[in-house]
Amino acid sequence: MTTTQAQLIERSNRLGSDPRNTNYAGGNTSAKGTETDPVTGQDVELLWVKGSGGDLGTLTEKGLAVLRLDRMRALVDVYPGVDREDEMVAAFDYCLHGKGGAAPSIDTAMHGLVDAAHVDHLHPDSGIAIATSAEGESLTKEIYGDKVVWVPWRRPGFQLGLDIAAIKDANPQAVGCILGGHGITAWGDTSEESEANSLWMIETAAAYIEEHSVAEPFGPELPGYGALPEDERRSKAAALFPTIRSIASQDSYDVNGRAMVGHFTDADVVLEFLAREKHVPLAELGTSCPDHFLRTKVKPLVLDLPADADVEASIARLRELHEAYRDDYRSYYERNAVSTGSTTSWPAIRGADPLIVLVPGVGMFSFGKDKQTARVAGEFYVNAINVMRGAEGLSTYAPIDESEKFRIEYWALEEAKLQRMPKPKALAGRVALVTGAASGIGKAVATRLAAEGAVVAIADLDLDKAQATAAEMAGRAGADVAIGVQADVSDEAAVQRAMDATVLAFGGVDLVVNNAGLSLSRSLLETTEADWDLQHDVMAKGSFLVAKAAAKVMVEQRLGGDIVYISSKNSLFAGPNNVAYGAAKADQAHQVRLLAAELGEHQIRVNGVNPDGVVQGSGIFAGGWGANRAAVYGVEEKDLGKFYAQRTILKREVLPDHIANAVFALVGPDLTHTTGLHVPVDAGVAAAFLR
Numbered sequence: 001m002t003t004t005q006a007q008l009i010e011r012s013n014r015l016g017s018d019p020r021n022t023n024y025a026g027g028n029t030s031a032k033g034t035e036t037d038p039v040t041g042q043d044v045e046l047l048w049v050k051g052s053g054g055d056l057g058t059l060t061e062k063g064l065a066v067l068r069l070d071r072m073r074a075l076v077d078v079y080p081g082v083d084r085e086d087e088m089v090a091a092f093d094y095c096l097h098g099k100g101g102a103a104p105s106i107d108t109a110m111h112g113l114v115d116a117a118h119v120d121h122l123h124p125d126s127g128i129a130i131a132t133s134a135e136g137e138s139l140t141k142e143i144y145g146d147k148v149v150w151v152p153w154r155r156p157g158f159q160l161g162l163d164i165a166a167i168k169d170a171n172p173q174a175v176g177c178i179l180g181g182h183g184i185t186a187w188g189d190t191s192e193e194s195e196a197n198s199l200w201m202i203e204t205a206a207a208y209i210e211e212h213s214v215a216e217p218f219g220p221e222l223p224g225y226g227a228l229p230e231d232e233r234r235s236k237a238a239a240l241f242p243t244i245r246s247i248a249s250q251d252s253y254d255v256n257g258r259a260m261v262g263h264f265t266d267a268d269v270v271l272e273f274l275a276r277e278k279h280v281p282l283a284e285l286g287t288s289c290p291d292h293f294l295r296t297k298v299k300p301l302v303l304d305l306p307a308d309a310d311v312e313a314s315i316a317r318l319r320e321l322h323e324a325y326r327d328d329y330r331s332y333y334e335r336n337a338v339s340t341g342s343t344t345s346w347p348a349i350r351g352a353d354p355l356i357v358l359v360p361g362v363g364m365f366s367f368g369k370d371k372q373t374a375r376v377a378g379e380f381y382v383n384a385i386n387v388m389r390g391a392e393g394l395s396t397y398a399p400i401d402e403s404e405k406f407r408i409e410y411w412a413l414e415e416a417k418l419q420r421m422p423k424p425k426a427l428a429g430r431v432a433l434v435t436g437a438a439s440g441i442g443k444a445v446a447t448r449l450a451a452e453g454a455v456v457a458i459a460d461l462d463l464d465k466a467q468a469t470a471a472e473m474a475g476r477a478g479a480d481v482a483i484g485v486q487a488d489v490s491d492e493a494a495v496q497r498a499m500d501a502t503v504l505a506f507g508g509v510d511l512v513v514n515n516a517g518l519s520l521s522r523s524l525l526e527t528t529e530a531d532w533d534l535q536h537d538v539m540a541k542g543s544f545l546v547a548k549a550a551a552k553v554m555v556e557q558r559l560g561g562d563i564v565y566i567s568s569k570n571s572l573f574a575g576p577n578n579v580a581y582g583a584a585k586a587d588q589a590h591q592v593r594l595l596a597a598e599l600g601e602h603q604i605r606v607n608g609v610n611p612d613g614v615v616q617g618s619g620i621f622a623g624g625w626g627a628n629r630a631a632v633y634g635v636e637e638k639d640l641g642k643f644y645a646q647r648t649i650l651k652r653e654v655l656p657d658h659i660a661n662a663v664f665a666l667v668g669p670d671l672t673h674t675t676g677l678h679v680p681v682d683a684g685v686a687a688a689f690l691r
Ligand SMILES: NC(=O)c1ccc[n+]([C@@H]2O[C@H](COP(=O)([O-])OP(=O)(O)OC[C@H]3O[C@@H](n4cnc5c(N)ncnc54)[C@H](O)[C@@H]3O)[C@@H](O)[C@H]2O)c1
Pocket: 435, 436, 437, 438, 439, 440, 441, 442, 459, 460, 461, 462, 487, 488, 489, 490, 514, 515, 516, 517, 518, 519, 538, 542, 566, 567, 568, 569, 610, 611, 612, 613, 614, 615, 617, 618, 619, 620, 621
C-alpha cells in the first residue's frame, strides 16, 4: 500500500467512526496520486476512492476502487447529458487501473472531476440540517461566508460531479460545499487539510445550530405523549412488537416463514421527538438524505395515540393505520412511476409495509431483512430526527420533493445492486429461541440455526453461560446474531421475561426449540418425589410454558412458526432406572402431537426429535448420568459413546450435530408440509421405532 492509500484509509476510518460525521455506510472519500505504470514504466495519475457499499469507519484497502485519472477525465467529452448520466457508471469500468479494486460507486465522478488532491463527501446530521433547511442557501452564506458554497439539490451522479467541479473552479477560496437536500463535500491539497476542512464544516454547522436554534424546534410538548417510565415502556414495547412485526412483514413473509427482523430503541432522542407537537407533520415529510429511503422508506408509520393507550387499543389502531399506510405507499408508487412521464420503466413495487414504526411514549421499531439492517434503519431515523431538529431550529425542514425521493428509491442502479445481492440463507429473517442452549445438543442446534441465517436467543439457567455461548457463536457479529437470556423454564414468570427479552431484541419469535433438560437415572424405589418433580418441572411443564408463551407471540405475529421438542428415545423405550425421566419425555412427546393438532390453524408446526446416546458435549452425561449409565451397562465411562454406538443398528455414534441436522430438516425449506412428526436420531434402535 502506498502512503497516499494508507493516509486515505486512516482518514476515512477516523471520519467514519464518529457518528456525528456520517451515517453508517454513508459518504465516501478519495485521494489522487502518481504511480509508475507497470506496463509503460511511465508515471500514471490515479484516483483511489471508496467503492460501492461498505462503511468509512471500517474501510480497508480492499474497499477502494482505483481509477486512471486521464481516462476518468476524458469521460467528460463523451458524457451524453444528464438524462443518460447513469450510463457513466458502466463507463467507470473502462477507467480502472490494474484489477480496479472495489466496484466504483455512483459518487466516483464527484471525486474524480473535482480538481483537488483529496476529497471527502459526508452525511453529517449538522450539515444535512443546513442542506434541508428551506433557507439553506442563505444559511450557508451566513454560517461559512464564501468558504463554503451552496449546490442546489441534484441526484448523485455524473452531473453532480460536474456541478461541484465547476463550483470549485469558480470559487478558489472555498474549502467545500453544502449539497442541497443531501450532505457535504470538502476538499484539500493534503489528506490532513481535507479532513480538517470536513471537520470544520461539520463542527461549525453544529455550533451554529446550538447557538441560534429556537428553544423548542419540535414545538411545545403534547400532553400525554411524554415517555412512559422505563419498565412500563419496555413491557408495552414487548407487547406491541409482534403485531408491529407482522405489519412490517406482510409483503415480505413467504412460505419459508421469512419475515422482517426487528430492532427497538427507546433512546431519549426518539422519545423527545414523539413527545412534541411537530412530530406528526415532520414524520409525514419523511427523511431526506438519499442513503435513507431504501432503508427507512420515505416515511414512518406513526401511532396517533397517547403514551398511556392500552395495548389492545394500540394494536387495533396500528392495524388500521397499516392499511392506510399501504394505500398511501401504493399511490406514492403509482403517482410517481407514472407521472415522471419518461420512457423509464421502473422496478416493481417493493412492498408497501413500513420499515419504521413510531409509538409515542414507547419508542421506535425498525425493520430489515436481518438484525444489522434493522438496527441501521433505526440509526438512520435517529439521524433524520437530528436533521429535522437542526433544520426546524434554524428555519423550516424542507426535504427534497417526493418525485426525487421516488427516483432514488426506485433508481435502476439501486435495483441492480439489490438484484446482485446473494440469495438469503434458508432461515434468514427468522427469530429462534432455544432453551438449554448453553450446552450440548441445545448449543449445537442454536449454532446450526444461526449458521442457516436465523437470529437466536440462547436461553439457559445461568445468564453468564448463556451470554458466553451467544458471544462464542456469533463471533464478531455479536448481538446482531445471538443474545443470551436467563430462564428457568419451569418458572412461568421467568419464561415470560425470556420471551420478552427475545421479542425486544429481534421483534418476535418464529422458531422455538424445547431442549432444556436434565436426567437423574434412578430406580423406582430410589426416585424421590423431588426427583420426579424436578424432571417433570423442567421438561414436561417447562416445554408447556415455553410453547404457551411462544404461541401467543406467534399468533399475534400472523407469521406461522415452528416448535420443536427435543424429546428422547426414552419417550418410547422402556429402559431400566428411568421412570421419572422417561415419563417426562413421553409427556413432551405427546405435547408434540397435541399442539400440532391445536396450533395448525395458525400455521404453527410442532415436531419432535428423539435423540439417543449423545455423550459428547452433553452436560447430562458429564454430570453423573454417564457414570451411572456406564455402571448399569458395565462399561467404562469414557467408552460409553462407543458402547451406545455398538448397540445401534447402524453402529454409529450420535453427536450433537446430528440432532441439530434433524432440527434444521424440520424447520428448513424442505419439510414445510410436515407437522406432528417425531424424528429418531439414534443410529437405529428397533425398540424405539415409531409404530
Ligand atoms: N444426550 C443425550 O443422549 C440425549 C438423549 C435424548 C434426549 N436428550 C435431551 O436433549 C436435551 C439436551 O440434553 P444435553 O444432552 O445436551 O444436556 P446438557 O446438560 O448438555 O444441556 C442441557 C441444558 O439445559 C439447561 N437446563 C437445565 N435445566 C434448565 C431449566 N430449568 N431451565 C433452563 N435451562 C435448563 C442446562 O443448564 C444445560 O445447559 C435434554 O432435553 C435431554 O433430555 C439428550
